[in-house]
Amino acid sequence: MHPPDGRQPAPQGTTRTVPARCPGARMAPLGGPLRSRNFRLLAACNVISVAGSQAAAVAIPFAVLRSGGSASDVGYVATAELIAMTGCLLLGGAVADRLPRHHVIMAAEFLQALAQGSSGALVLTGHARVWQLAALAAAGGAGFGFYYPAAQGLLPQTVPASQRAQANALFRTGRNAASIGGAALGGLITGLAGPGWALAADAVSFTAAAALRVGMRFQRLPPAQAPGMLGDLRDGWREFTAHRWLWPIVAQFTVITGIYAAAMSVLGPLVAHASLGGARSWGLITAAYAAGAVAGGLVMTRYRPRLLVAAMLSVPAYSLLLFALAVPLPVPPDLAAALVAGGSLEVFTVCWATTMQQEIPPEKLSRVASYDALGGIALTPAATAIAGPLAAAIGTAGVLAGGGALVAILPALTVLIPEVRHMRREH
Numbered sequence: 001m002h003p004p005d006g007r008q009p010a011p012q013g014t015t016r017t018v019p020a021r022c023p024g025a026r027m028a029p030l031g032g033p034l035r036s037r038n039f040r041l042l043a044a045c046n047v048i049s050v051a052g053s054q055a056a057a058v059a060i061p062f063a064v065l066r067s068g069g070s071a072s073d074v075g076y077v078a079t080a081e082l083i084a085m086t087g088c089l090l091l092g093g094a095v096a097d098r099l100p101r102h103h104v105i106m107a108a109e110f111l112q113a114l115a116q117g118s119s120g121a122l123v124l125t126g127h128a129r130v131w132q133l134a135a136l137a138a139a140g141g142a143g144f145g146f147y148y149p150a151a152q153g154l155l156p157q158t159v160p161a162s163q164r165a166q167a168n169a170l171f172r173t174g175r176n177a178a179s180i181g182g183a184a185l186g187g188l189i190t191g192l193a194g195p196g197w198a199l200a201a202d203a204v205s206f207t208a209a210a211a212l213r214v215g216m217r218f219q220r221l222p223p224a225q226a227p228g229m230l231g232d233l234r235d236g237w238r239e240f241t242a243h244r245w246l247w248p249i250v251a252q253f254t255v256i257t258g259i260y261a262a263a264m265s266v267l268g269p270l271v272a273h274a275s276l277g278g279a280r281s282w283g284l285i286t287a288a289y290a291a292g293a294v295a296g297g298l299v300m301t302r303y304r305p306r307l308l309v310a311a312m313l314s315v316p317a318y319s320l321l322l323f324a325l326a327v328p329l330p331v332p333p334d335l336a337a338a339l340v341a342g343g344s345l346e347v348f349t350v351c352w353a354t355t356m357q358q359e360i361p362p363e364k365l366s367r368v369a370s371y372d373a374l375g376g377i378a379l380t381p382a383a384t385a386i387a388g389p390l391a392a393a394i395g396t397a398g399v400l401a402g403g404g405a406l407v408a409i410l411p412a413l414t415v416l417i418p419e420v421r422h423m424r425r426e427h
Contacts, residue, residue, distance in 0.1 A: 032159070033167035038216050039158040043171055045209040046151075047178040049109065052205025054182030056116055059190045059198035060137070063119065066195060067128040080134040081141035082381060086374065088145025093370025094232040096150035097363055100218060101157070104150040106210045111143035113206035120199030148373055153366035156357040157218050165354040165425070166301050172350055173297030180290045236367025239360065245308060245419035246359075246368075249352075250375040252410045256315065257376050258383030259403040260345075263322055264289075266387040270396055271325045281331050288335040289321070292342025299343070300350040307358075308415075308423040311351035315411040317344035322404030326397040355423065 033039045061074045069077075096104045115136045122128035122136075159167045189198040241247055264286070272282035321341040324334050360368045391399050414420055 032163045033170055036159050036163075038218065039155075039167055041212055041216055042155060042158050043174050045212050046171060047174045048205050048212070049209040050175050050178040051182035051185065052116075052202035054179050055186030055189060055198045055205075056202035058183055058186030059195035059202075060119075060133070062190055063123045063128065063195035063199060064130060064133055066123065067130060067133060069130040069133075073130045077130065077134045077137050079381065081137040082377075084138035084141035085145045086377065088142045089149065089370045089374050090233055090236075090367075091229065092146035093149035093236060093367040094229050095146060096153055096366035097232060097236070100220065101150040101154040101366065102213050102216045102218065105147055105154065106213050108143040108147035108150070109206045109210035109213075112140045112147070113203045113210065115140040115143065116199050116206065117203030120196045120203060123194070123196035123199060149366040149370040152353070152356070152369035152373075153362070154218075155353075156362065156365070161358070164357050165304055165350065168350045168353045168357075169297050169300035172346060172353075173294055173301065176290060176293040176297055176346070180287070180294070232367060236364060236371060239364045240368050240371040243359065243419070244417060245355075245423060246372075247375075248417055249308075249312070249414055249420070250372050252414055253376050254378050255410065256318075256407055258379035259322070259407060260318070261380045262383040262387035263325070263400065263403060265384050267391060267396055267400055268325055270388075270391060271328050271400075274396075275328050276331055276334070281334075284331065285334050285338045288338040289342040292339035292344075293346040294342075295339070296343030296346030297350065300347060304425060305347075305351070306423070307351050307355045307425050308420045311348045311355070312411040312415050312420065314344045314347040314351075316408040317341060319404035319407040322400045322407065326400035326404065328397075354425070358425065359423075 034043075060077065064074045064077050092104070092108075119128070119133055119136045122132055155167060155171060156164050185201075186198050189201060268285065269282050272278060272285070276282070276285075318341040320337040321334070324337040328334070329337075356365065356369065356372070387399065
């Protein structure tokens, strides 16, 4: 199978070389991907659905509590969603490599709309029970398990290969900005009208995004070669493990993502509560992190650094936030560290997505993305579960400092892998 630009793919487990005219880093003209109707629709749908999802994320805990649930029940509902999402990722990747990806996304968004709309209706009518909200959260999580691999495979189909890096940066910038606005909107709706209306708004956002995708038009990818879904999954696993740059970075990020989840969900709020003035300060720190992510995405719309070297060398900057919280420093330095941390991980995300799209055959990209995502979140539930007890046993500062050291060291070790160090971008 030839990639869309017509060049022969590199043998599995190798990297491609770049023509001599391509420098290691250069400025890209702004706006190229926006000339593509498919990309404009994809980006608009992304902004709409992410804004709604962030609004719902604010509302769901309050919906559970309003329905008679406890703090533990809030965790159970979140866990139900995570388990369903994890369980559907691999199947979602296989389906997205067999069927038109925008159709898979539309079906997933309609499922998510139905789940959130049902939750909102139950809360608004006063008939919601915790088990119902958990079951509907699981349905929404299953929808996301199908949505994510299809979305990862669809973006490179919307623009020429030379515009993928910029398209990834623009896509991520819109997503991050929508996350900030959606969270603020969710807090406003939940505070003024109640969580049921925020859940209903999320259902509307999913429906609107799915409807917009009707206007997308794509050429069909070659049919899957493996016989049946199990064969597809085995084929995807072989592709995933064949690249010596791919699976070591995913394995490393299994650890880093666990540290991130523990820091942002458990340890950071504990530090803010004990030493930084409480929820207001933590809200400012998380807002600074989100603003840094937006800034990082904007930077990546203009610059094209070396792919994996830039990706891995950007990650250690996230450790600055962990070390700042471990001290802890006053709020202003924490805000600066959060701004840098958000930007650094956004640089990684854009470079990583571009590398995957360049090196993985298009007809296998969704399956490989599903293995990537599954590896990335594998330790998240355990990390958030043990963060509190570990902090109680050895101290919050010690856990944060240890996590910061790992975040600083692991990416540098990954750069020692020749396939990582020698990766070049083609465009």
